Amino acid sequence: DxxxxxxxxxxxxxxxxxxxxxxxxxxxxxxxxxxxxxHIEMLGKPLSEAPRPKDLGYTLCAVMLDRALGECLSLWNGGINR
Incomplete structure (x- = not known):
C-alpha cells in the first residue's frame, strides 16, 4: 500500500x-x-480491461505479471477472486 x-x-x-x-x-x-x-499494452488501462499478460507474452515474467494482475483484480473486487 x-x-x-x-x-x-x-x-x-x-x-x-x-x-x-x-x-x-x-x-x-x-x-x-x-x-x-x-508494459505498453497494460499501462493506463483499468484492471478489468487490461489484457492478460499470459495471453500476450511467452516468458516466466509474463506468467508472473499475469499472477500479479489476478491478485490486483481480486483486491480491486474486494478480495473476491473472479
Missing part, C-alpha cells in the same frame, strides 16, 4: 494500480524480452 496506489508483487514482477480508479499506473521487474511490450 503506497497511499493512493497498491503494488502487488509476484515473483520478480510488480504491478501498481490506483486504488480510486483501478487504473494500472506501473509495471516493473523482469528483464525478459516481452516485458516492454506488456
Amino acid at each position: 503506497y497511499g493512493k496506489w497498491t503494488m502487488v508483487k509476484a515473483g520478480n514482477m510488480k504491478l501498481t494500480f490506483d486504488k480510486a480508479s483501478g487504473i494500472i499506473v506501473n509495471t516493473s521487474g523482469g528483464g525478459c524480452p516481452d516485458i516492454p511490450y506488456l
Whole structure:
C-alpha cells in the first residue's frame, strides 16, 4: 500500500494500480524480452480491461505479471477472486 496506489508483487514482477480508479499506473521487474511490450499494452488501462499478460507474452515474467494482475483484480473486487 503506497497511499493512493497498491503494488502487488509476484515473483520478480510488480504491478501498481490506483486504488480510486483501478487504473494500472506501473509495471516493473523482469528483464525478459516481452516485458516492454506488456508494459505498453497494460499501462493506463483499468484492471478489468487490461489484457492478460499470459495471453500476450511467452516468458516466466509474463506468467508472473499475469499472477500479479489476478491478485490486483481480486483486491480491486474486494478480495473476491473472479
